[in-house]
Amino acid sequence: MSEINERIRDGSVRVVTAEEMPDLVDELGTDGAVREVDVVTTGTFGAMCSSGVFLNTGHSDPPIKISKAWLNNVEAYGGIAAVDLFLGATQPSEDKGDEYGGAHVMEDLIMGREVELRAQGAITDCYPRLDLETTLKLDDFNQATMVNPRNSYQNYAAAANSTDRTLHTYMGTLLPRYGNVSYSGAGALSPIPNDPNFEQIGIGTRIFLCGAQGHIIGSGTQHLPQEGFSTLMVKGDLKEMSNEFLRAATFQDYGPSLYVGLGVPIPVLNENMARKTAVRDRDIVTEIVDYGVPRRARPTVRKVNYEQLYSGFVDIDGAEVKTSALSSRHVARKVARALGDSIKSGEFFLSAQSEPLPKVGRNRPMKQTKEFLLVGDVMSPKVVTVHEEICIKEAAQMIIGGTFDHLPVVSAEEKLIGMVTAWDISKAVASGKTSHISDMMTRKVFIASRDEPLELAARKLDHHKISALPVVDKDHHVIGMVTSDQVSRLYSRRRSV
């Protein structure tokens, strides 16, 4: 390592990007590559929601112990000493919502723009001030230190959508019926896949962070190397960063996020490192998962490698589906090149890790101690169903005699085939045109299942503007009904507690 830094100093260092390395190794062999290459530079540029910045505002007069603070109406956490704040990238603003958030404040600061600080204080004898407002530029902060709890995922699943409606997610717009695949990640340019065992990457590794020189300060949150999902926690000086490699973004109906440009230099000290840094897009495999299933465990549609994702199309169930990225390969390449240029020009020296990242991590599901209601807990199990042959009068009598405005219509095998409401019946009577249920029932019925969380059923009711969902079992037999009245009664009770 010190030899490499010596070569950086005298300008003789040889640097290639992680995209150039595989061909070099193919041509020269790993031993030849070790002789010819000192450093492989990696790079990634993608939305990294788990990012933020510590800001120290300096002390006011009279002094304030900030408890709550807003920068351009974006709340920053003020519960750290008196004038230290943490501004998170995904916090939306209180006036502009999703279109402006913590990430946009960071971008405004980097662009040299003024931001409005509004703060409330906790009054003490040593900090008597109640509140304050001031206007600050980046240079006015004593420190503006980016600390990102989880960046640069080793691997991230691609997203698709099996449902009948367009979804807006943090993985972008997902068209219905597997209309597209959206992915993130820089493939073979990505840092961790080039050193998956942390032989070089570790605590103290100097990195390129949004145009500045930063450091890896540890493994990131949800770091799970034993399953191929390692992450990095990184730190850098916002004052040194450039807008080319730090960009605020908005994901429709999700909110703000931050695009972070991150590059790690990997010294090629031995043949093993030459082999590792020769990884190609096709060697990096991820899964396409179905975001149409709104649960933590989303089903896998298929496995796919980055070469296939980059090709623009993948096959799903025999259909050619268009793929596109949310992360930018274009800027990822710029990161790897910019890092290489600063090494070659003698501005960037490699640092040895003081400790490798842990080989084992943890990303367990949340322990949920408060009850969370399932459809089966609140549904009415007594549902009157009808067959499609009955006439309007009979249906009307059943609605009057029952407790629901809805009649699920079932086939001879008792399977759900449609739904009739009091409104459908009134409409049919008024027009005088139809006399049988089968003519007026809705055939496209939205359904719920017993083990579905009530929150999801409530979202379905709300989204489709309907007032009841029949609950069916796996054979499509109606076993209950959940109505919007039941749901709203439950939630209003819970909110008022």
Next chain:
Amino acid sequence: MKLMLHVAPGIVRKPIVSSVILETHALINIERAKVDAVSGEIVIDVDPEKCNKVKEAFEEKGVRVVLLEMPVIKDEDECIHCGACISICPTGTFHFEGSEVVADAGKCVQCGTCVTACPQRALKLVLK
């Protein structure tokens, strides 16, 4: 070439497109149509040779016709070339050249899907 037809409420129920096809013998492809209580917007694609003839035929029937030369604009300072616009576009307006996203604006039918899908808010429809 693409033409945007602005159809006023008074004539929206007349078979204008069919009439123009019969008159001009042009092959007209309706790429997008949105009609509500107040007005209608129809985007059609026609052979460039018949474009003027078709345009005049519509105008004679009281339709306001705008040639969509540059239906969508990409702000090059904002674009980070991620490609989020590529897979969601129904007409294939965007594609990669190398690692950069380029727009073939002539294909755009102004559906607007890309405008909200762009995380950098770099895309805007040119509405006339």
